Amino acid sequence: MKVIAVNGGPRKQWNTATLLHKALEGAQSAGAETDLFHLYDLNYKGCISCFGCKRKNSSRIGHCVLKDELTPLLEEVLKCDALLLGSPIYFGNVTGAMRSFLERLFFSLLSYNEGQRTVFPRKVASGFIYTMNVPEDFLPQLGYEAVFKANARSLELLNGPSEYLLATDTYQFDNYSNYEASRFNEQHKAQVRQERFPQDCRQAFDLGARLSGRNAE
Template identity: 50%
Template sequence: MKVLAFNGSPRKKKWNTVTMLEHTLEGAKSVGAEVELIHLYPLDFKGCASCFACKRHDRKQTGVCVLKDELAPVLEKIRDADALVVGTPVYFGSETACTRTFLERLQFPYLNYQNYADSHFPRRIPTGLIYTMNIPESMIEQMGYESMFERTRSNLERQFGASELVLAMNTTQYDDYDKYETGFDKDEKAQYREAVFGKDCRRAFELGTRLGSGTIETQ
């Protein structure tokens, strides 16, 4: 069982998204899976070029993006994976631009224009989504995040297989809140992180165990 994780945050070391992904992979390893964490920001790639090469009747391969850049070998690796998990912060009410670009390139070649319900991905595999965000849970509905989360989750489920969502809210943004603008009380942030972020990481670990054992169910 091979579980691939993708970090859509520009922060690579020990911040919220990476920490959650690392716990997910630890969970997958605990049930015997082979794991790999791929950081997306260092890669040089662009989004879908709308060339429709992946939709041509005379295409040489089905489900393959023809763009040749640093994402191409990553997409090829995904074809052999047994489970996927994507982690991203929420920027301006959506995934990071890097994550959105990755998701375009990942999913569009597998989208079957003749039958949306029949993905071109060669088999069904479980997937996971991890979102980290600065806002508290009380603001999720107000900001309209639920529809964004569900849109991405359901798209992954359509193309690959059962998909599960894990959220980490009210996360810490700065290492020193006295140095930056903020609308949050730094002490309240610290208290929340101390009380809750460990539980978020535990839920990420449990997600990993389900990904690694293939027990995620369709929502």
Template identity: 45%
Template structure:
């Protein structure tokens, strides 16, 4: 059983990476082999609209771009589950995560039948981490954008579960930055009291995926 985590954050040890690691730890607790891919360490770009993946022949349904993302996409073909993690930048996933999703999802969509080309459906989870509070998330209409990402994933892989983690800290010491808009005291208090629960929820997601794929 192989479960792959995809970190769409530039921070290798930040909130998103921490949540993702708890998700993978949950999977390992039930015997899964896991690996974590940090997108910001790879040299790649998004879809080039070459339509090679839609051309008749041996390359049908496969991205034709040869770069550092290619072997990752190949490994995902044999994965039993995926857990994606991304911070929210301007109301949506990071640019690297969106480019990754373009390359992952678009080749696997049939333009003959408008259905998925993936025969073996696998569970996919997305951890959305954001500095915004739940109220700010609703005020700025984040949710429709994030639900659309979920729907695109569900359309290809059959399922998509999400974990929304809100009001996380941006930096350790807010006094060094011009960020007075944010309640730094409240954020650090939430990190102590609520973030551990978020991490446990991520753990539970990974554990569930491992059990579901046994």
């Protein structure tokens, strides 16, 4: 079994990356082989609407035909058994890097034929980890749930079960005194980091183990 994690955040050792590592540890505990990719290491763009993935009699149906540094990752995703995605929330949505990756992945799998939603022939379980600065009780008024549900619907193109995990009120800086951020209470943020983030890490571990276990059945 192969589990791939894709980090859509710019930092490799902070909230999103940490939770993805924990999810991969969970997958490894279920016997999976794992790999982690950082989107900010790659030079690529979003879908260019060339429709090459939908040309009749093409061997590339279901595959993005645009060639750049994202191409090998997209091909690995199509071969994996479970996919873990992670992104911080920037201005109410995933990062631009993650959004461009999702465009390339989802559009190539989306079928334009009547009565068929996806051209993907296999079942891949998926999980999406979202990290965000806002507290959990702010989510309803900000409308973030619509973003999470929309991505969950798109992940149905992989034909497998999909879940998502929310890590809210995250700790953003090593030292808040170095930044213009007076609206945030550093003591509160540190308390959340100490008390709640370990719970988020355990949930991420369980997510990775659970998705790997589902595909092992």
